[in-house]
Amino acid sequence: xxxxxxxxxxxxxxxxxxxxxxxxxxxxxxxxxxxxxxxxxxxxxxxxxxxxxxxxxxxxxxxxxxxxxxxxxxxxxxxxxxxxxxxxxxxxxxxxxxxxxxxxxxxxxxxxxxxxxx
Amino acid sequence: xxxxxxxxxxxxxxxxxxxxxxxxxxxxxxxxxxxxxxxxxxxxxxxxxxxxxxxxxxxxxxxxxxxxxxxxxxxxxxxxxxxxxxxxxxxxxxxxxxxxxxxxxxxxxxxxxxxxxxxxxxxxxxxxxxxxxxxxxxxxxxxxxxxxxxxxxxxxxxxxxxxxxxxxxxxxxxxxxxxxxxxxxxxxxxxxxxxxxxxxxxxxxxxxxxxxxxxxxxxxxxxxxxxxxxxxxxxxxxxxxxxxxxxxxxxxxxxxxxxxxxxxxxxxxxxxxxxxxxxxxxxxxxxxxxxxxxxxxxxxxxxxxxxxxxxxxxxxxxxxxxxxxxxxxxxxxxxxxxxxxxxxxxxxxxxxxxxxxxxxxxxxxxxxxxxxxxxxxxxxxxxxxxxxxxxxxxxxxxxxxxxxxxxxxxxxxxx
Numbered sequence: 001x002x003x004x005x006x007x008x009x010x011x012x013x014x015x016x017x018x019x020x021x022x023x024x025x026x027x028x029x030x031x032x033x034x035x036x037x038x039x040x041x042x043x044x045x046x047x048x049x050x051x052x053x054x055x056x057x058x059x060x061x062x063x064x065x066x067x068x069x070x071x072x073x074x075x076x077x078x079x080x081x082x083x084x085x086x087x088x089x090x091x092x093x094x095x096x097x098x099x100x101x102x103x104x105x106x107x108x109x110x111x112x113x114x115x116x117x118x
Numbered sequence: 119x120x121x122x123x124x125x126x127x128x129x130x131x132x133x134x135x136x137x138x139x140x141x142x143x144x145x146x147x148x149x150x151x152x153x154x155x156x157x158x159x160x161x162x163x164x165x166x167x168x169x170x171x172x173x174x175x176x177x178x179x180x181x182x183x184x185x186x187x188x189x190x191x192x193x194x195x196x197x198x199x200x201x202x203x204x205x206x207x208x209x210x211x212x213x214x215x216x217x218x219x220x221x222x223x224x225x226x227x228x229x230x231x232x233x234x235x236x237x238x239x240x241x242x243x244x245x246x247x248x249x250x251x252x253x254x255x256x257x258x259x260x261x262x263x264x265x266x267x268x269x270x271x272x273x274x275x276x277x278x279x280x281x282x283x284x285x286x287x288x289x290x291x292x293x294x295x296x297x298x299x300x301x302x303x304x305x306x307x308x309x310x311x312x313x314x315x316x317x318x319x320x321x322x323x324x325x326x327x328x329x330x331x332x333x334x335x336x337x338x339x340x341x342x343x344x345x346x347x348x349x350x351x352x353x354x355x356x357x358x359x360x361x362x363x364x365x366x367x368x369x370x371x372x373x374x375x376x377x378x379x380x381x382x383x384x385x386x387x388x389x390x391x392x393x394x395x396x397x398x399x400x401x402x403x404x405x406x407x408x409x410x411x412x413x414x415x416x417x418x419x420x421x422x423x424x425x426x427x428x429x430x431x432x433x434x435x436x437x438x439x440x441x442x443x444x445x446x447x448x449x450x451x452x453x454x455x456x457x458x459x460x461x462x463x464x465x466x467x468x469x470x471x472x473x474x475x476x477x478x479x480x481x482x483x484x485x486x487x488x489x490x491x492x493x494x495x496x497x498x499x500x501x502x503x504x505x506x507x508x509x510x511x512x513x514x515x516x517x518x519x520x521x522x523x524x525x526x527x528x529x530x531x532x533x
Contacts, residue, residue: 002291086291086293087291087292087293088241088243088290088291088292088293089292089293089297089301092243108290109290110289110290110291
């Protein structure tokens with residue numbers, strides 16, 4: 001079965017206060033447990049803020065290190081989950097639940113197989 | 119005719135092949151996609167089969183079941199081609215062969231493959247323009263060139279759009295099945311929107327290649343009939359088909375031979391297609407009996423009321439206003455409110471219509487200004503009417519509509 005990358009995009013700036021974030025994280029935890037129970041869970045990661053990122057470029061013998069994320073925007077990748085699903089509709093069903101819980105835009109993207117094909 | 123090479127054989131046979139092509143292309147492609155799990159393989163095989171049919175049928179006449187002949191020939195062609203490719207160690211070809219050999223077994227009620235295909239083509243994960251192009255290509259059998267012309271898009275752009283859409287279907291694994299009951303209402307709405315968009319693209323007179331755009335109406339109605347056959351219990355499917363039939367019935371009367379737009383009130387009603395009206399009205403009556411109203415059914419009912427009136431003066435505007443009230447309650451939108459104002463003006467006068475559209479957030483919509491101009495004209499507020507006509511003209515690219523509005527503007531400025 002194909003794997004899908006489910007990415008959560010969140011606005012830059014401070015996270016919501018604990019009284020708002022708490023229930024959201026709790027529901028996300030439930031979602032993760034349901035994923036595992038369904039055998040659809042592969043990997044989950046939350047990311048620290050984009051300000052903690054470092055970008056590295058190597059050109060010839062020169063190495064350039066810059067502070068901050070690769071792409072600056074109003075939103076950034078806040079975390080992601082890799083799931084396994086029979087098709088896009090099944091993947092969209094899982095993603096829809098995250099969108100409802102977080103009220104954030106969620107990107108669903110198929111992952112290439114080991115040989116690079118779809 | 120798309121996909122079928124020209125033939126020097128008798129006209130009757132080529133007309134028959136054209137008819138079979140139109141009627142069966144989508145079904146053949148849909149069946150082959152299920153069998154081989156690949157859109158390109160299916161399309162190539164079905165086109166191949168039709169090309170073979172031109173030679174065989176011209177010599178021997180049509181087989182007893184032309185559709186069955188096409189599907190069997192296409193299946194054999196695809197299998198032969200995949201075998202050749204599989205012997206060259208092509209992993210995809212081997213997979214497709216295995217799949218075809220396994221011949222998937224249906225679960226639950228058997229659905230027509232065309233229904234799966236249209237839900238795949240109109241999947242919300244595809245851009246609307248791609249949904250339209252794929253539907254016309256795979257279900258209607260239109261060539262890329264035809265679709266490009268119909269939508270006034272350069273051919274390479276349309277070709278790229280189709281390739282990209284097919285790439286997304288296979289890459290993201292957009293499923294080839296009818297959505298689950300929970301998803302069905304939203305997904306069906308997307309399918310109906312695509313069919314109606316195709317129809318309207320063909321219905322708007324005076325832009326693009328007239329003939330090809332008329333074809334779009336025919337194609338949309340064909341898709342509507344297919345859907346109505348396959349989903350007989352969905353009232354909005356019947357509603358959309360009725361709406362298209364009733365609108366199409368007025369097509370000939372809607373423009374002058376020179377292509378100028380003729381308003382509903384000014385149309386020669388003897389030019390309306392009575393067969394289409396009868397079919398559309400029968401569907402509207404069916405919908406009324408079912409009593410599960412939806413936006414397409416209500417629009418169809420409004421069109422049915424117009425079709426009932428022997429002259430414009432006989433129009434039952436009271437009933438039309440009631441239908442618009444129902445529509446506005448169901449789908450409150452400024453555009454519905456705008457259309458309702460036209461009925462209101464007929465029932466209660468242009469001042470009431472004007473008041474009803476005051477403040478609608480439709481400043482960028484030409485029809486808002488055109489309708490407002492008409493109310494002002496009828497209220498003899500000439501300077502304001504002229505200004506409103508100018509606003510409308512500035513906001514439409516459609517030649518027939520511009521020409522109509524310019525004539526009205528001239529009547530207000532006395533030129």
